[in-house]
Amino acid sequence: MSHRDIQLDKDGRLRHFLTIEGLKQPILKQILDASDFFAEVGERPIKKVPSLKGKLVTNLFFENSTRTRTTFELAAKRLSADVLNFNVAVSATSKGETLLDTLRNLEAMHSDIFVVRHNDSGAAHFIANNAAPHVKVINAGDGRHAHPTQAMLDMYTIRHFKGADFTGLRVAIVGDVLHSRVARSQIQALNTLGVSEVRVIGPKTLIPAAARSLGVHVYHNIDEGIREVDVVIMLRLQKERMSSALLPSEQEYFQLFGLTEKRLRLTDPKAIVMHPGPINRGVEMASAVADGPRSVILKQVTFGIAVRMAVMSIIMGAAPNA
Amino acid sequence: MPKPRSIAIRNGRLIDPGNGIDAVQDLFITDGKVAALGEAPEGFQAELEIEARDQVVCPGLVDIGVRLREPGYEHKGSIGTETAAAAKGGITALCCFPDTDPVMDSAAVAALVTRKANKKGKARVHPIGALTEGLQGRLLASMAELKKAGCVALSNGEQPLVSALVQRRAMEYATTFDFLIVLRPEEASLRDNGCVHEGAVGARLGLPGIPEAAETAAIARDLALARHTDCRVHFHAISSAGAVRLLRQARDERLRCSSDVPAHQLHLTEMDIDGFDSHCHVIPPLRTIEDRNALRRAVAEGVIPAICSDHQPHDRDAKMAPFPATEPGISGLETLLPLTLKLVWEGDLGLTQAIALLTCGPADAMGLPAGRLHPGAEADICIFDPERPWVLQADAMLSRGRNSPFLGWEFQGQVTHTLLRGRLVYSRDPT
Incomplete structure (x- = not known):
């Protein structure tokens, strides 16, 4: 009944990848280790491996997203799977076909993996609960709930730059935590991997009142919050936050929470700067930071493919070291 | 079956909080109304008897x-x-x-x-x-x-x-x-x-x-x-x-x-x-x-x-x-x-x-004239077995909606009879 069980099979192996919540450290490490292997594959002249040959991966996207869908598509193709892209505007399903009907139709095409993005929290769980038993589900972002592959590529990036031991690390997540599925999954992953401190930084309107229960320290002042951290993760700020009276203006947001070179000096001198993209330059961070030596944002994108290859092969039981 | 004109509910624990009653008492119904509690009215002849020993009889x-x-x-x-x-x-x-x-x-x-x-x-x-x-x-x-x-x-x-x-x-x-x-x-x-x-x-x-x-x-x-x-x-x-x-x-x-x-x-x-x-x-x-x-x-x-x-x-x-x-x-x-x-x-x-x-x-x-069982009140009555354990099952629900988070819950206490205007509208064990 609990969603903690649904993504594991009876032997405790990953069956679906819906959320970081409930997963133990060895599973996260398994994903990171497998990603190492696939990152190396990405450096070869021939970037394909036959792990998922003859399998069908369906990208089921109810929300527009080019980059996430593209990296999943690329990851599936490098594993030699066939890929079906199914973009459904939410308005089209609400008029006729229910989500369940859509699912049944795609099952009839013998999909092996559904990669799901949906604007409702819990959508990936719903699909996993109602899909045929052989079908695996990967959550590519559901509402404000979870975006576990993004969180794992962020962990992979941190491990790449900071080493395999997470225990000494202090990590700050800056911005719109309230609406962010990325932040929720990052917080869970960081805590599972045993970092010494996760901080969230933002105005009160964008930090859930119950944030502390997520296992973080809350700061409303960025200059205090990023002091001596090893990793700064900036979150994307959506334009509609201004129109719904959560913030007065982008300018004020940048003044209060934007990451500038001056502020970056408050962190540990070797701190890295991350962002799940796409960046709003001059809103979340200054261009000089985004393009500066501490920014690892483009590395995140590259690693994203390897991490998604790792997740797909693990849930299909085809991991290199499984 | 034609509606019985007179019903006796025997030996139940009558709980009528609105009238401050909690006692083992018989209850007598005539023409859809409560006729008497305790003693039967003169010349009362029950066309239907409901045995309610160890059960609660309430409005x-x-x-x-x-x-x-x-x-x-x-x-x-x-x-x-x-x-x-x-x-x-x-x-x-x-x-x-x-x-x-x-x-x-x-x-x-x-x-x-x-x-x-x-x-x-x-x-x-x-x-x-x-x-x-x-x-x-x-x-x-x-x-x-x-x-x-x-x-x-x-x-x-x-x-x-x-x-x-x-x-x-x-x-x-x-x-x-x-x-x-x-x-x-x-x-x-x-x-x-x-x-x-x-x-x-x-x-x-x-x-x-x-x-x-x-x-x-x-x-x-x-x-x-x-x-x-x-x-x-x-x-x-x-x-x-x-x-x-x-x-x-x-x-x-x-x-x-x-x-x-x-x-x-x-x-x-x-x-x-x-x-x-x-x-x-x-x-x-x-x-x-x-x-x-x-x-x-x-x-x-x-x-x-x-x-x-x-x-x-x-x-x-x-x-x-x-x-x-x-x-x-x-x-x-x-x-x-x-x-x-x-x-x-x-x-x-x-x-x-x-x-x-x-x-x-x-x-x-x-502001409803309901929820009490004094002589003259409408004979709307619930009789339940307070001890009886049971489990809520979707198939046993009479509502068209089976949307309950309590499916599979074990409960104690189950309705055995419901009377509306002195007519049996529900009986757990139909005779």
């Missing part, structure tokens, strides 16, 4: 705020199916909300519902008319017409009014007819697009939250307006500790105001939505354990005088979607008594108190 339960779904949503429920479910739950009188299609804002729709209920219904159906035309929250509904058609109260249900001014005018106009207004307290703008309590679980699952203040702000405003207009108000489906504080103040102030709490709010909390269980999607949302405990204290101390089912039957599809996209509500008629008895077994309520919260409590709140 038929009274439920506030039921959705019958007819007219308009018969795929979710009908007057026939839902009153049958009520009878199975020991409920003999219920107030139904006006959010039907067409909306119950005219005598025609109210009359349709009462006529059908009288003909086919296994429970008394008291319609709550619409407060505003089409429940749009803008123009007053034809209150005089609705009063004439038998509406016992007015409500805008889940639908917000466009302004506090409309609320004030509606209250003032309603007092002309001494109409009770049933309020589902919620400041709609604070609800935003929320679907769960704004708290730890919602924050973790990324489900948009509804703050407690959405409920308390509405209650505070409505109490101010009730004070100003001297309108009788009833707050339906209370869910928070903050609301309880305001209701306690109102009681101390002796305002003409009453309230009820859905039975599920006395047992479930936000923790139950974990795993995105859409059967726990209710509005107002399940809140914290502290809220639940405050609600339990409020019914125990009489601050909230009634427990209701907040019955909202749904078709299967309504709950088959990602959590925020599902329709809120629980099919609750068949679990109203067992969930209330559970509070007795858990030590939060006395048995008499529990029965009061389901009989004279709601009847008095809604």
Whole structure:
């Protein structure tokens, strides 16, 4: 009944990848280790491996997203799977076909993996609960709930730059935590991997009142919050936050929470700067930071493919070291 | 079988909190009314005898705020199916909300519902008319017409009014007819697009939250307006500790105001939505354990005088979607008594108190001549076996809606007979 069980099979192996919540450290490490292997594959002249040959991966996207869908598509193709892209505007399903009907139709095409993005929290769980038993589900972002592959590529990036031991690390997540599925999954992953401190930084309107229960320290002042951290993760700020009276203006947001070179000096001198993209330059961070030596944002994108290859092969039981 | 003119209910433990009775007594019924308690009236000859040894005999339960779904949503429920479910739950009188299609804002729709209920219904159906035309929250509904058609109260249900001014005018106009207004307290703008309590679980699952203040702000405003207009108000489906504080103040102030709490709010909390269980999607949302405990204290101390089912039957599809996209509500008629008895077994309520919260409590709140069993009263009676353990199974439910988070729960205490106007409308073991 609990969603903690649904993504594991009876032997405790990953069956679906819906959320970081409930997963133990060895599973996260398994994903990171497998990603190492696939990152190396990405450096070869021939970037394909036959792990998922003859399998069908369906990208089921109810929300527009080019980059996430593209990296999943690329990851599936490098594993030699066939890929079906199914973009459904939410308005089209609400008029006729229910989500369940859509699912049944795609099952009839013998999909092996559904990669799901949906604007409702819990959508990936719903699909996993109602899909045929052989079908695996990967959550590519559901509402404000979870975006576990993004969180794992962020962990992979941190491990790449900071080493395999997470225990000494202090990590700050800056911005719109309230609406962010990325932040929720990052917080869970960081805590599972045993970092010494996760901080969230933002105005009160964008930090859930119950944030502390997520296992973080809350700061409303960025200059205090990023002091001596090893990793700064900036979150994307959506334009509609201004129109719904959560913030007065982008300018004020940048003044209060934007990451500038001056502020970056408050962190540990070797701190890295991350962002799940796409960046709003001059809103979340200054261009000089985004393009500066501490920014690892483009590395995140590259690693994203390897991490998604790792997740797909693990849930299909085809991991290199499984 | 023709309706027996006279019935004797023998050896039951008669609990009638409204009349201060708790004793093993026989009860005699003639022509649909209670004829006598204890001693049979002279020359009484029972055409039907019901043996009620070791069972509780109490007034038929009274439920506030039921959705019958007819007219308009018969795929979710009908007057026939839902009153049958009520009878199975020991409920003999219920107030139904006006959010039907067409909306119950005219005598025609109210009359349709009462006529059908009288003909086919296994429970008394008291319609709550619409407060505003089409429940749009803008123009007053034809209150005089609705009063004439038998509406016992007015409500805008889940639908917000466009302004506090409309609320004030509606209250003032309603007092002309001494109409009770049933309020589902919620400041709609604070609800935003929320679907769960704004708290730890919602924050973790990324489900948009509804703050407690959405409920308390509405209650505070409505109490101010009730004070100003001297309108009788009833707050339906209370869910928070903050609301309880305001209701306690109102009681101390002796305002003409009453309230009820859905039975599920006395047992479930936000923790139950974990795993995105859409059967726990209710509005107002399940809140914290502290809220639940405050609600339990409020019914125990009489601050909230009634427990209701907040019955909202749904078709299967309504709950088959990602959590925020599902329709809120629980099919609750068949679990109203067992969930209330559970509070007795858990030590939060006395048995008499529990029965009061389901009989004279709601009847008095809604101004209904029900919920008591003195000679001359209507013979609406619930008989239940307080010891009997049973498990709620979807297939055994009579409501068309099987949407219950309590499926698979083991309960203690089960209705054995329900009588409406001295007629057996439900019997667990048909003879």
